Amino acid sequence: MxxxxxxxxxxxxxxxxxxxxxxxRSVVRTCAYHNIECVGIYRGYQxxxxxxxxxxxxxxxxxxxxxxxxxxxxxRSKDFMTPEGRQKAFSNIQKAGIDxxxxxxGDGSFTGAEVFNSEFNIPIMGIPGTxxxxxxxxxxxxxxxxxxxxxxxxIDKIRDTASSHNRLFxxxxxxxxAGHIALNAGIGAGAEEILIPEEDLGxxxxxxxxxxxxxxxxxxxxxxxxEGDKIGKNVFELKDYVEANLPEYDVRVSVLGHMQRGGAPxxxxxxxxxxxxxxxxxxxxxxKSNFMVGILGDKITLTPIxxxxxxxxxxxxxxxxxxxxxST
Numbered sequence: 001m002x003x004x005x006x007x008x009x010x011x012x013x014x015x016x017x018x019x020x021x022x023x024x025r026s027v028v029r030t031c032a033y034h035n036i037e038c039v040g041i042y043r044g045y046q047x048x049x050x051x052x053x054x055x056x057x058x059x060x061x062x063x064x065x066x067x068x069x070x071x072x073x074x075x076r077s078k079d080f081m082t083p084e085g086r087q088k089a090f091s092n093i094q095k096a097g098i099d100x101x102x103x104x105x106g107d108g109s110f111t112g113a114e115v116f117n118s119e120f121n122i123p124i125m126g127i128p129g130t131x132x133x134x135x136x137x138x139x140x141x142x143x144x145x146x147x148x149x150x151x152x153x154x155i156d157k158i159r160d161t162a163s164s165h166n167r168l169f170x171x172x173x174x175x176x177x178a179g180h181i182a183l184n185a186g187i188g189a190g191a192e193e194i195l196i197p198e199e200d201l202g203x204x205x206x207x208x209x210x211x212x213x214x215x216x217x218x219x220x221x222x223x224x225x226x227e228g229d230k231i232g233k234n235v236f237e238l239k240d241y242v243e244a245n246l247p248e249y250d251v252r253v254s255v256l257g258h259m260q261r262g263g264a265p266x267x268x269x270x271x272x273x274x275x276x277x278x279x280x281x282x283x284x285x286x287x288k289s290n291f292m293v294g295i296l297g298d299k300i301t302l303t304p305i306x307x308x309x310x311x312x313x314x315x316x317x318x319x320x321x322x323x324x325x326x327s328t
Contacts, residue, residue, distance in 0.1 A: 003099070003123075003287075005036060005099060005100050005123070005284050005285050006036060006037065006097070006099055007036065007037040007038075007039060007096075007097045007098050007099050007100075008027070008031055008036055008037070008038050008039070008098070008099075008100050008101070008102060008281065008284065009038075009039045009040075009041050009048075009053070009093060009096075009098040009100070009101045009102070010024055010027045010028070010038060010039070010040055010041065010056075010072070010101070010102045010104070011040075011041035011042075011044050011045070011047065011048065011072060011101070011102075011103055011104065012024070012044060012070040012072045012073070012074050012104045012105060012129065013044035013045060013074055013075075013076075013103060013104070013105035013108075013109035013112070014044070014074060014076070014105040014106045014108050014109045014129075014130070015074070015106065015130060015131075015261065016068075016069050016070050016074050016129075016143075016261055017129045017130055017131045017141070017142050017143025017144075017146075017147075017261060018068040018069075018131075018142070018143045018146035018147070018261070018262070018263055018264065018265035018266075018269055019129065019142035019143050019146065019265040019269035019270065019272065019273040020069070020070040020072075020104055020129050020142060020143070020273070021061075021064040021065065021067045021068070021069065021070055021071055021265075022064070022065045022142075022265060022269065022270045022273035022274060022277075023104050023127050023129065023142060023273040023274075023276060023277045024040070024061060024064070024070065024071065024072060024104070024277075025061040025064055025065055025273075025274075025277070026273055026274045026275075026276070026277025026278055027102050027127075027277040027280060027281055028040075028056045028057065028058065028060065028061045029058050029061065029277075030277055030278045030280075030281040030282065031281055032057060032058045034281065034282070034285060036281070036285070037055070037097075038055075038056045038057070039053050039054065039055060039056065039096060039098055040053065040054045040055075040056045040060075040071075040072050041053055041072065041101075042054065042072050042073050043072075043073045043074065043075040044072075044073075044074050044075050044076075044077060044105070044109070045075075045077040045079075045080035045085075045089060045112055046075045046076075046077035046079065046080065047072075047073075047075070048080070048089040048092060048093060049077065049079050049080060049085050049088050049089045049092065050092075051092040051095075051096070053092075053096050053098075065265075065270055065274075066264050066265070066270070067264065068146075068261075068262050068263050068264055068265060069262070070104075074105075076108075077112075080112055081112075083119075086115070086116055086119060086120075089116070090116070090119075090120045090122070093122070099122070099123070100122060100123040100124065100125075100284045100289075101113065101116075101122060101123070101124045101125075102124075102125050102126075102127060102277075102280045102281065102284070103124060103125070103126050103127070104126075104127040104129045104142070105126070105127075105128075105129050105130070106128065106129065106130035106132075106134075106135060106141075107134075107135055107308070107309050109126070110126045110135075110292060110305050110308055110309050111309055113126055113305065114290065114305050114306060114309065117289065117290050117305075123284055123287075123288075123289035123290075124289055124290055124305070125280040125281075125283055125284055125288070125289070125291055125292070125293060126280075126291070126292040126293065126305050126308065127142065127273075127276045127277065127280055127292070127293055128141040128142060128276075128292060128293075128294060128308070129141060129142040129143060130142070130143060130144070131143040131144055131146070131147035131174060131181065131260060131261055132144070132174065132175055132176075132177070132178050132180065132181065133178065133180040133181070133313065134175075134177060134178035134180065134313050135292070135294075135308055135313060136303070136307060136308050136309075136310075136311025136312060136313050137292055137294045137296075137301070137303030137307060137308045137311060138292070138294025138295055138296065138301075138303070138308075139294070139295055139296055139297070140268075140272060140295055142265075142269055142272060142273050142276070143261070143265070143269060144180070144181070144269075145265075145266050145268040145269050145272075146263060146264075146265045146266045146269050147174070147181055147260045147261070148181060148184055148185050148188065149266055150259065150260055150262075150263055151173050151181060151185040151189070151224075151256060151260060152185050152188045152189045154171075154254075154256055154259070155171055155185065155189035155191070155222060155224070156189060158171060158222065158254055159189070159190070159222055162221070162222060162252075165250065166250065167249075167250045167251070167252055168210065168221045168222075168223065168242070168249045168250065168251045168252070169221070169222050169223070169251075169252050169253070169254055170223050170225055170235050170238060170239055170251065170252070170253045170254070171191075171222060171223070171224050171225065171254050171256065172225050172226075172227055172235045172253070172254070172255045172256065173185060173224060173225070173226060173227070173256050173260060174226070174227055174256070174257075174260050174261075175196065175197070175226035175227055175228055176197075176226075176227055176228040177197060177228050178196075178197065178198070178226075178228070178313060178315070179194075179195075179196025179197055179198050179199070179226040179228070179229070179315060180313070180315070181226065181260070182194055182195065182196050182224045182225065182226035182229075183196055183315065183316070183319055183320070183323060184319065185224060186224035186323060187319065187322060187323050187326060189222065189224070190222070190326070191222045191223060191224040191323075191327070192209070192210070192213050192221040192222055192223060192327050193206060193209050193210070193221075193223040193224070193327060194223075194224050194225075194323050195223065195224070195225040195226065195229040195231055196226045196228075196229055196315065197226055197228040197229055197230060198315045199315075199320065200230060200231065203231060203241060206223075206231065206242075207242070207245055207246060209327070210223075210242065210246055210249065211246070213327075214246075214248065214249075221249075225238070235253050235255065236253055239251045239252075239253050272295060275295070275300050276293045276294070276295070276300065279293045279300045279302075280293045283302060288302065290304065290305050290306075291303060291304060291305060292304075292305050292308040294308075
């Protein structure tokens with residue numbers, strides 16, 4: 001028989017993403033709705049080791065649904081990777097009376113949660129928060145939609161100057177292991193080529209594509225490249241290669257970097273965060289543990305956390321075809 005949940009700890013871990021604050025708000029207010037106490041754990045697992053806790057109620061999460069980042073802060077914890085560190089973290093949450101956890105983060109955060117659960121049998125629910133959308137078991141992760149909109153807005157501005165000067169721009173976006181941002185933002189912004197880790201375009205095919213663009217009368221080109229794409233060692237080396245082989249192009253590079261992580265979350269991310277937070281708390285109340293809350297289609301679902309960690313999010317093959325047609 002599952003134990004009664006009385007006091008839930010909530011933390012954010014790993015890279016921040018827009019929508020994390022909305023998820024914290026949802027967890028806190030769902031706890032209040034069900035007369036359960038909620039404790040905010042600052043700086044992720046490191047804060048758990050150091051006992052950096054704060055009681056949270058409905059009014060402590062006022063006016064954060066629209067804010068990017070995370071009010072609970074985030075940190076990577078080497079100490080938590082050791083049995084001694086995890087034991088200290090467990091001792092601290094025991095002293096604080098915390099009997100279950102909601103972890104908002106990515107696969108690294110979920111890995112830590114799974115180990116912690118296996119060692120101390122504390123109920124845990126995960127909420128996927130990462131702009132890369134690279135977690136198995138959910139169609140969307142918190143922050144992904146916001147990041148897409150940020151990237152498209154920036155590329156629209158870059159195209160203005162590219163058209164004015166007949167330039168080719170390589171725009172590097174985040175996506176070390178997954179090309180979801182590059183593919184969707186590339187289509188949305190009308191990129192001539194999209195380079196992602198899942199597809200090896202090859203240097204010669206890229207050159208052929210750029211030649212065709214020039215021959216078809218295009219006065220400027222935008223190539224969106226995910227940071228994890230393997231076509232060149234880095235985007236600057238790729239720029240040099242294209243300039244050497246296509247001297248008619250005036251090439252520029254724009255690395256968008258961490259601006260993709262920031263900013264107010266979109267309505268979609270705010271609503272998604274609210275739904276996931278409610279489901280996480282109510283699942284704990286129902287006696288469930290070691291699941292990630294996600295969305296598939298428009299249905300909120302539960303995926304075993306080990307599957308969320310080990311599984312791979314697939315790139316949409318139909319979108320690859322759409323991107324190819326749109327670049328004509």
